[in-house]
Amino acid sequence: MAELHHEDDTGKFLVSYRKAPSHHMPISHFHSTYEIYYLMSGQRSFFIKDRTIAMEAGDVVIVSPNIVHRTINAAMPEHERLIVNMDPSYLGMTEQTGSAAPNVLQPLLDHEYLVIRLPLLDRVSIDGLAEAIIREMREQKPGFELFAQTLVQQLLILCCRHAGQGSVQPVASPSAMHERISEIAQYINRHYMEDLSLQIVADKFYVSPYYLSRIFKEATGFTFVEYLSSVRIKEAKKLLEGSAMKVSQIAKKVGYGSVTHFNRVFKSVTGRAPLFYRNER
Template identity: 50%
Template structure:
């Protein structure tokens, strides 16, 4: 049986999740307005992040910036133990201080994977164990203590990468590299009338082969991924502009407002207008 714990209060600007599992995938898309720290205490996982699939091994810390599409998948070993800490931008920045600027090495790219040596893993796990304990017991000042511990972990990670040469990520295989090229193309051309056949022709492969390897590598079907990218961009336009819904649908590649509204609600559980009303500015 899985062992799980989570802490999530609307009034706080962080979220904590612990899981020890025999192995499972994220059931659906996963992108959000928070930063995410994913530390793998044991086991192995595969992550699709932005435009590629990467292996995460025991002792690795993955930090993902807000609104970056990602999804976990089983690695070769199904058993794993992980801790996730999500936090909002105002966790790092307010009128009096800007921790984000001081920790810029961690956030200058859309994501970073840090593979810690064994003696550092012990220290990091101690910090995370304290964070989980604080969230469970809720003693006086626990929110402040959690924030202090999270900042301690971020500072330690930032100093580590400043002192250590982080090796560039390698593609798992040539197939993964090819699919990554296709994903990058979709990310840059989502506003066009993209179809599976169009992409297959563009990359000189069969549509059947593309459909199969795309799902194997990313964990998404072609249509699922394309819709997620389009909705992610539509959410941004709804939040940051006064463009009409029809215009946003057109800019993000949807053939009609009706289709846009249906897909948007399937993914966000809200209509575009309701989302704008609750999230704008």
């Protein structure tokens, strides 16, 4: 298995390369950066917010900040991929400019995620950029982080040009089962603040809790509780960063009756206590 991982001192620029026979993302996943996922070879299933996408070699997925997502093994799990996480400020998007972006990058603001399937000529360009990013991370010559960031910007511009031309890959569920799970995930996103449980949601969709638990994990990579927790904590994090509400009020607003339980789940999902994000304001 070939692997490379680099994160800058600020935690706002991360590059991860992996060539592996199999891999499951180990934890619930959302973050404050843009994520660019380039599948260099093989196949992957990619669950984003409320639906599963079947990826093929050459596909690029760009996920906006604070969107729950997870990758899952496909039928043939061997794959090679490059992931870059980049803070919006590195793309000219800041609080001072109202999260504005250069016009060519507007598709990043218009969509929660983009799935780009590039023509062969542009895939050659993306491959060259990906290889150069990996080379910079490995050799770490003077200025390698800044150089790699300019390469990532070029990659994003290529993708956004296609998105701007309407070349975004249409999102289609791999199967009827995945479409059903998408409906359930959408329901959770609309009702996360309510008293939800596996039994309540199973009853709502006329399936057994055992069946729902099994197919939800299969389709999304999350257990039911992991996904519900991720959705709730994502919303709580936004409230902590963008409002003056007390932690107890936020806990109640996102569906937790106990602040102690909320604090425990919050730390298990984000790795931080809630007040860490309040103190960043």
